[in-house]
Structures are given as structure tokens and as C-alpha cells.
Amino acid sequence: MTTTLIVLAHPAPTSFNAAWARASEEACRAFGDTVLMSDLYDLGFDPAERAVHYPQGVATDPFDVLKTQQAASETSALPQPVLNEVDKIRAADRIILHFPLWWFAPPAMLKGWCERVLVNGGLHDTDNRFDTGLFRGKSVLFCVTTGSKAAESAHNGKEGDVQMLLWPLAYTFRYLGFDVLRPHVVHGVHGYHKGAARDALQERLRGALMDQRELLENYAALPRLTFNADDEFEGGQLRNGAPVHSLFIRQDP
Template sequence: MPDTTTTTLIVLAHPEPRSFTAEWARASAKGADAVGHDVLVSDLSGMGFDPVERASHYAEPGRPFDVLKAQEQASIRGRLPHDVVPEVEKLERADRVIFHFPLWWFSPPAMLKGWFERILVHGRTHDVDHRFDRGRFRGRKALFCVSTGANAAESGPDGKEGDTRLYLWPAAYTLRYLGFDVLEPVIVHGVHGYHRGARQTQMAARLEAVLQGQEELLARFDAHPLMAFSDDGDFGDEGRLLAGAKSYSPFIRRPSE
């Protein structure tokens, strides 16, 4: 009989194993295990993952070095870099992927961006015929668990720090490109080491509540709301949003909007 066990991959992008982000990732792993999932973990800093794509990773990189072509040819020939193979295999096994990271300088850490660039191998995880609605990861789900140093008011649509959800959109659309359903992110604001006295105590209580609630989040994962994206049919032959199609993001809109 086929194995019907759900597999959850936890991807952690933070250099400090004692950080809240790392604790949160461990809580996700514990919660996934508690609901009977097979749990895979990629602690990118802990494993010394190299986030920089470069020609020297490949036996036959080609000249000039073309990343897409190099990845595709290495995939076809079974010669992907040794540190890429296990990560791709984990991603392919996963039914759910939970990414844990802080927001640094208005974007995910470079480590996670580099993981995307190296692990989302062209020719294996996607190609021109397998993307968006026809992506290879259709039916699978991804979630971002994110912390910010700024408070919630500053991080909203009218906040001085800018809208956190907009900063996460490019990473979410990367996964949408692969075919994933992307859940609305879980964001914890005001996480930093400069709180003192009562504020420090209050932050610790807030963070502990998040950690304690993670198992319930995992148990109710399929009920968590999804981010909305345009479908393939919302675009014309030139790849532009059709006049009657709804815009779900400032990143994809008609010029007059």
C-alpha cells in the first residue's frame, strides 16, 4: 500500500540556534511530529549551507556560466552539486514546507534567498512547461513563520517600516511559481534584544505563547487561509493581466490602478 503519511519540511534561516526563530522552528518540528508527520529539517546556517550560486559548484558549468542551463544539464546528467541533491530530495518529499526566518532589511535573509536560487533547480523543480498552475508542486502547501524587530503598527500597510506582507510577496510568489499553495504568513512583531524591564518580560510572554500555540497551528494547518494569486487564465497571450481579471497584489496590476 502507498505511504500516506504527511511529510513536513522545516527550513530555518537564522545563524543563532538559541534565537526565538530557531526555537519557533523546533516548535514546528515538535508540532508536526505530534500530529504524526514525518519531519525533515534544513537548518541552513547549522549545516553550513553555501547560499552563493557559482560556476565552481558544477563539473561542467559552461562558458559563459548560465545558471539555468548549468542547473538543467547537471540535473539531466545526474551531476547536481553534492549539497544541492539532499535539499532537492527533501523538498520533493515534502507535502508541507514551513519556512522560519526573521525579516532583515525589509527582506528574508540572504541565506534563504540563496537556498531558493540553488535548490529550486531549473529542469527539475520547474521548467517553462511546469510553473504556476502547472507547477510540479501543485497540491502542496508552504507557510512563512516570520519575526520582525519593528512593532505591528509600524509594519502595517500605513506603517513607517512598510507593509511586512508586501516584503514577503516575492518569496511567496517564488513558491507559487513552483505550484505551491502558500498560506497567509504568521508574523510576530517586536522581536529584538533591546527590550528591558517590563517590556522584556512582556515580550518573553508573547513569544512563549507563540511557541505553545505552534502545535495547534500544525494541527489546523489545512484550515489556515491561503494567499490569493492570479490564475494562469487571468493573463493574455502577452502575459499581461486581462482587463476583467482581479488584481491581488500591487506587484501585478493594471497600470491605471
């Protein structure tokens, strides 16, 4: 049986993002999955990492996030909201993240969730990352909305290549050992459409919700992002002749 963790990072429970997350939940339950939910705004999750989250004597002074998280992981002193999320991640076979793209990046809530929940010493360490990550064999899918049109979010679009904008988040999960599926994006989602344009958007969004079950039914066949293997680096840099999968890591011009 598959365990699926669905993470929603949108403040409005009536938003398309929220409805999309519910469609994922309904589909996964129909498949017989065990479904875990994390609606981050509904949970009141605090995305800001800081020393006051930890018991006295655990947080370093000055506050060092990596050392504090490691000490808290080793002494069972992680903050309860963080521990709840850590337990879900460990239990999940796959994670589906639902979020909008704001200011060319995921919302601060989701970034903060990563910073606080993907704890050093618990979910990764220097010996367990990338090809030796603790979550090898598990996968993550991003279900993302943009306000921009698909053409504007293309590799030559004025809003920037959406796949590039999402690459840092994808590499975050790659760092932990996850397989990262190619993000699934719904474009042009904003509240300024009027008249026929608004009607067309609503029809398109209804179609996306109806299509979610089929998308997840074919989950195993969805394309994966490709990253460089550990042995393709030497001295922390890409070996000459190694393949290039992203402009973020590339050969000398």
C-alpha cells in the same frame, strides 16, 4: 501520513526563530508526520550560486545559472548539498519556513537557498510553472519575525507592509505550483528591549511557542494567498477585467 519539511534560516541556535522551528518540529512529530529538517546555518549551506559548485564540463562559460542547473539536473550532476535539499522538497507534502525579516526581506541565506535549490530543469521548467507547476497540491507556510511593531508593519506602517515584503518569496513558491499560506508573523522581536518591555516580550514569545501546535493542528484551515491564474494573462500581461490580488500585478490606473 504527511511529510513536513522545516527550513530554519537563522544563525543563532538559541534564537526565538530556532525555538519556533523546534516547536513546529515537535508539533508535527506529535501529529505523526515524517519530519525533515534543514537548519541552513548549521548545515553550513553556501547560499552563493557559482560555477565552482559543478563538475567540469557542466557549468557553462560564461556561467549561465539556468542552463547549468538544467544540465546538472539532466545528468545527475547537482552538487550534493543541493541534491539533499531537492530530495527533501520532492518528498515533502508541506514546507514550513522559519526566518527573520532583515532589511525588509528574508535573509540572504534563504534567498540563496532558493536560488541554488529550486533548480531549473529539476523543480521547474517552461512547461511546468505557475498553474502547471510540479508541486501542485503541496503547500508552504512562512513563520516570520520582525524587529518592528505590528503597527509599523501594517499596510500604512513606516516599516512597510510585511505582507508585501514577503510577496516575492511567496511568488517564488507560487511559480513552482505550491499553495502559499498567509504568512504567520511575530512582531517586535529584537534584543534591545529592557526591563518590563523585555519581560513582556519573553512572555509573548513563550505564548507563541505554546500556540504553534494549535496553529499547525489547524493547518488545513489557514488562509491561502490568492494569485492570478495563467488564463488571466495575455501576452504576458494581466487581462483587462481580471481580478487584482496584489499591487505587484495590477490593472492600469
